Amino acid sequence: MKVCHLTSVHPAEDIRILIKECQTLAKAGHDVSLVVANTDSRSLYGVNVVGVESIVNNPIQRIFKSPKRVFETALKIDADVYHFHDPELIPVGLKLSKKGKHVIYDVHEDVPEQVLSKQWIPKPLRKLISTTVEKVERYASKRFSAVVTATPTISKRFKTYNSNTVTVHNYPILNELIGQASENSNVEKQGNKVIYIGGITELRGIKEMVAAMEKVNSSTEAELALAGKFAPEQLKTELETTTGWNYVNHLGYLNRDQVKSSLSESDIGLVLIHPEPRYVVSLPIKMFEYMSAGIPVIASNFPLWKEIVEGDECGICVDPLNLEEIADAIKWLINNPEAAGEMGRNGRKAIEEKYNWEKESETLINLYNNLD
Numbered sequence: 001m002k003v004c005h006l007t008s009v010h011p012a013e014d015i016r017i018l019i020k021e022c023q024t025l026a027k028a029g030h031d032v033s034l035v036v037a038n039t040d041s042r043s044l045y046g047v048n049v050v051g052v053e054s055i056v057n058n059p060i061q062r063i064f065k066s067p068k069r070v071f072e073t074a075l076k077i078d079a080d081v082y083h084f085h086d087p088e089l090i091p092v093g094l095k096l097s098k099k100g101k102h103v104i105y106d107v108h109e110d111v112p113e114q115v116l117s118k119q120w121i122p123k124p125l126r127k128l129i130s131t132t133v134e135k136v137e138r139y140a141s142k143r144f145s146a147v148v149t150a151t152p153t154i155s156k157r158f159k160t161y162n163s164n165t166v167t168v169h170n171y172p173i174l175n176e177l178i179g180q181a182s183e184n185s186n187v188e189k190q191g192n193k194v195i196y197i198g199g200i201t202e203l204r205g206i207k208e209m210v211a212a213m214e215k216v217n218s219s220t221e222a223e224l225a226l227a228g229k230f231a232p233e234q235l236k237t238e239l240e241t242t243t244g245w246n247y248v249n250h251l252g253y254l255n256r257d258q259v260k261s262s263l264s265e266s267d268i269g270l271v272l273i274h275p276e277p278r279y280v281v282s283l284p285i286k287m288f289e290y291m292s293a294g295i296p297v298i299a300s301n302f303p304l305w306k307e308i309v310e311g312d313e314c315g316i317c318v319d320p321l322n323l324e325e326i327a328d329a330i331k332w333l334i335n336n337p338e339a340a341g342e343m344g345r346n347g348r349k350a351i352e353e354k355y356n357w358e359k360e361s362e363t364l365i366n367l368y369n370n371l372d
Contacts, residue, residue, distance in 0.1 A: 291347030
């Protein structure tokens with residue numbers, strides 16, 4: 001089939017959209033295009049990337065201006081299936097559906113919950129906007145050919161709107177991030193390099209991570225590598241004035257090869273997201289990427305995460321707001337390298353057996369094969 005994925009928010013080389021979903025469909029024999037705002041047109045991973053110029057200065061402008069450009073470009077491609085990845089493109093999906101096209105809505109996040117903690121939305125408006133988004137998703141999803149979601153929790157809601165809803169977890173590609181420790185079970189690391197990969201924000205625990213590093217270094221030498229961008233940038237300026245920042249190495253944004261290299265040099269992976277409702281039921285890719293690279297995880301003690309981390313014996317769960325618990329977990333893993341190494345190997349085994357993209361891709365391909 002001729003397939004066209006659409007995004008007005010994500011970058012051209014988004015891992016879930018391009019490298020996992022689009023590349024999977026292209027390898028399965030489909031003719032795949034990806035329409036992306038503000039990028040150059042080119043071929044990537046067997047996918048025809050089509051850039052759309054959309055000059056906007058803030059999220060509100062983007063919501064109202066970008067979809068029009070994306071829709072115009074999508075029409076020119078004249079695909080059999082359109083698969084879009086942003087809630088602001090719901091009107092585009094409805095228009096394409098009315099033209100007799102198969103339309104798939106890919107839901108990465110629980111958007112109504114997400115709206116409730118969006119800093120750029122005035123607080124008095126968040127509840128109203130959240131309720132409105134939920135109603136729009138309910139109305140539109142009934143009219144789409146299918147819905148793909150990133151977690152079972154999100155799928156549960158959408159199945160009440162559209163029975164053709166499937167969960168395609170955002171798990172790692174099996175051999176993308178495997179490093180020396182994973183390939184050789186006899187290799188033990190030094191145990192003093194901690195890493196965090198992803199967006200760097202307050203809700204994702206950056207203040208607690210930096211403060212915990214001060215506590216760790218009062219008795220045990222360790223460094224925290226940060227791979228990602230600060231949001232807002234002033235957050236970095238604020239943290240640079242703290243004592244904990246002396247033990248931080250900010251690497252900035254890393255490409256996939258750099259991520260693999262940084263993980264291979266690291267000993268502990270942190271995912272200490274705050275207990276917001278939408279995060280408690282999420283499945284953060286960074287947690288599985290640490291496991292894939294064969295390093296132990298220190299994760300927030302949400303029930304769903306504990307089921308994975310403690311169930312597969314691949315790390316330690318802590319209260320993400322408790323500096324003592326975070327610091328103690330880091331020091332324990334540093335001081336117990338054999339146990340830490342075993343946790344890393346357990347995480348890698350879990351990836352190989354359960355949490356990998358190769359298994360998830362089968363669900364995506366079957367969904368496309370069964371479109372009628």
